[in-house]
Amino acid sequence: MSAGRPPFSPSDLEALLVPLLVLLVLAPMVLFLVFDGDSMKVLASLMSAVVVVAALALSTGFTALTWVYVRSVHLVLFQGHNPEIPGPGPGDPAEFGYHGGPAWRDLAEVRSRVRRRTGLLVLFLLPHLAVHAAVVLTHTAWAWVGAAVLRLVDGGLLRYRRVRMLCPRCFERMAYPSYECVHCGRVHRDVRPGRLGVFRRRCLCGQSMPTLLVLGSAELNALCPHCLQGLEHRPGEARELPIALFGGTGAGKTRLTHGLHAALEHAAASHPGARVELASEDTRHRLGNSALMLSPRQRVPPTRPGRRARGLVLRVTAGRRALMVQVYDTAGEWFGRLERTEELTYLGKTTTFVLVVDPLAMPPVWDALDAGERRRLAEERSLTPDPEQVYMQVRDGIAHQYGTSARGLGRTRLAVVVTRGDLLAGTSIAPADVPPERWVREVLGMRNVLRAARSDFGSTRVFVTGAVVAPDGSPDPSLTTLARWLLAPEAEEFTAMLAPEPAAEAAPVGPDPTVPAREVR
Numbered sequence: 001m002s003a004g005r006p007p008f009s010p011s012d013l014e015a016l017l018v019p020l021l022v023l024l025v026l027a028p029m030v031l032f033l034v035f036d037g038d039s040m041k042v043l044a045s046l047m048s049a050v051v052v053v054a055a056l057a058l059s060t061g062f063t064a065l066t067w068v069y070v071r072s073v074h075l076v077l078f079q080g081h082n083p084e085i086p087g088p089g090p091g092d093p094a095e096f097g098y099h100g101g102p103a104w105r106d107l108a109e110v111r112s113r114v115r116r117r118t119g120l121l122v123l124f125l126l127p128h129l130a131v132h133a134a135v136v137l138t139h140t141a142w143a144w145v146g147a148a149v150l151r152l153v154d155g156g157l158l159r160y161r162r163v164r165m166l167c168p169r170c171f172e173r174m175a176y177p178s179y180e181c182v183h184c185g186r187v188h189r190d191v192r193p194g195r196l197g198v199f200r201r202r203c204l205c206g207q208s209m210p211t212l213l214v215l216g217s218a219e220l221n222a223l224c225p226h227c228l229q230g231l232e233h234r235p236g237e238a239r240e241l242p243i244a245l246f247g248g249t250g251a252g253k254t255r256l257t258h259g260l261h262a263a264l265e266h267a268a269a270s271h272p273g274a275r276v277e278l279a280s281e282d283t284r285h286r287l288g289n290s291a292l293m294l295s296p297r298q299r300v301p302p303t304r305p306g307r308r309a310r311g312l313v314l315r316v317t318a319g320r321r322a323l324m325v326q327v328y329d330t331a332g333e334w335f336g337r338l339e340r341t342e343e344l345t346y347l348g349k350t351t352t353f354v355l356v357v358d359p360l361a362m363p364p365v366w367d368a369l370d371a372g373e374r375r376r377l378a379e380e381r382s383l384t385p386d387p388e389q390v391y392m393q394v395r396d397g398i399a400h401q402y403g404t405s406a407r408g409l410g411r412t413r414l415a416v417v418v419t420r421g422d423l424l425a426g427t428s429i430a431p432a433d434v435p436p437e438r439w440v441r442e443v444l445g446m447r448n449v450l451r452a453a454r455s456d457f458g459s460t461r462v463f464v465t466g467a468v469v470a471p472d473g474s475p476d477p478s479l480t481t482l483a484r485w486l487l488a489p490e491a492e493e494f495t496a497m498l499a500p501e502p503a504a505e506a507a508p509v510g511p512d513p514t515v516p517a518r519e520v521r
């Protein structure tokens with residue numbers, strides 16, 4: 001604050017009054033002498049002098065008062081001579097936008113300064129303060145309208161593009177990602193336009209940052225506002241497709257995840273403008289070696305049951321479309337008890353489900369194999385519980401998460417995927433020319449599951465897959481067929497990218513080309 005003498009004060013006025021009074025007494029005497037006692041001339045001259053002096057005094061006083069006001073505005077608005085406003089709190093480590101408080105605080109400070117300096121004469125500054133208040137009001141109103149419009153446009157765009165953000169770590173939906181300041185690393189929980197900024201906000205460290213995805217916030221490090229874990233996949237940029245895999249221990253979920261990754265990557269490689277990126281460190285760690293995992297004699301290690309699932313994120317781009325495929329692959333143990341299944345809250349935020357079934361674990365299949373086949377396949381057989389039990393358990397979990405009315409389940413899709421098609425090929429019970437659904441119903445004996453699935457899910461389809469790659473690295477076409485069905489509701493670009501290669505679908509790779517790669521409703 002400035003401690004110097006004020007530029008104008010009431011005592012200055014008093015000091016002026018004395019010489020003025022002296023002048024008023026002396027002037028008529030001088031004029032009387034000058035005009036030889038012509039009283040009319042003296043009076044006229046005196047009147048003119050009074051008018052001129054009064055006008056001069058008024059305009060000088062007004063200019064001086066205006067100067068006091070302008071100087072106060074300069075000091076308060078531009079030199080920071082104003083009291084600090086405490087920040088909004090640790091969740092929002094940013095300075096208030098000018099419309100979000102400081103504009104009114106500055107007006108109040110200017111008013112009290114001019115009042116201190118001019119005393120009662122502040123009455124002459126009321127028009128100045130009124131104009132100032134009108135400017136602040138207009139600025140604030142426009143800023144809030146701007147913030148509301150920006151939020152509406154951004155929210156509308158997200159809704160139009162049907163972008164809904166799901167945290168792959170804590171499975172909570174995000175209204176908007178939180179962002180980290182590039183300079184100091186402070187976390188800004190909600191950067192959207194508001195009292196902390198319209199187009200941009202200023203972090204407490206002074207760094208300016210955008211307030212919306214459309215204004216460039218996607219370039220910053222994003223975090224989940226619920227669990228504050230980093231989200232490397234830049235949520236909000238593209239639509240998300242969460243896919244929840246479920247099935248007993250060793251059914252083949254993890255191998256199928258590698259298979260879907262390989263199918264997408266292979267399809268993208270042969271399509272100009274298409275690509276598949278593993279969009280998080282965790283995904284790179286877990287899916288980085290898909291080609292190796294899918295080699296025919298390779299065994300995929302079991303998923304650690306103690307660890308809670310994390311969504312794997314693959315960013316698939318085809319032409320101008322991008323899609324964030326989130327794959328939830330949890331160890332089979334999580335589907336054994338309802339209390340555990342209920343912890344998998346992603347089930348309530350997913351519409352695409354995959355029930356993974358090991359056919360060798362099904363007694364009717366195993367019993368139908370001959371002794372030689374059983375010997376050859378004994379090590380490939382998992383000891384998974386009955387898929388019907390897993391299905392019912394997860395179905396109840398999903399219904400619970402969707403709410404008691406199970407509203408919205410009509411939009412859900414279920415793929416029933418029988419794995420190890422490559423191993424079954426050539427056996428006496430290979431699904432050869434039988435449509436997969438009939439084969440699953442009659443040979444695997446899954447009549448009840450299929451019937452329940454039809455009524456529980458919006459649409460259901462049966463697939464037989466062989467999660468293997470040919471020696472040239474191309475994935476079995478059954479994987480591409482499944483990937484195409486999973487991505488089909490998203491955009492034509494993905495369907496085109498995953499279109500079957502000529503004659504490839506009819507002749508899947510793998511040890512025996514008789515494994516069907518068809519999908520049947």
Ligand SMILES: Nc1nc2c(ncn2[C@@H]2O[C@H](COP(=O)(O)OP(=O)(O)OP(=O)(O)O)[C@@H](O)[C@H]2O)c(=O)[nH]1
Pocket residue numbers: 247248249250251252253254255256296298299300301302303304330331332333356380382419420421422423465466467468
């Ligand atoms: N050849 C072949 N092997 C498969 C196929 N699917 C699964 N397997 C094998 O079956 C075993 C179990 O597969 P996983 O993918 O680990 O099964 P999971 O469902 O993830 O098991 P958990 O994570 O323990 O619940 C692994 O040795 C896989 O290599 C398949 O389609 N073909």
Ligand SMILES: [Mg+2]
Pocket residue numbers: 253254255301302303329330331332
């Ligand atoms: Mg697994």
Ligand SMILES: [Zn+2]
Pocket residue numbers: 167168169170171172224225226227228229
């Ligand atoms: Zn989270």
Ligand SMILES: [Zn+2]
Pocket residue numbers: 181182183184185186203204205206207
């Ligand atoms: Zn900062």
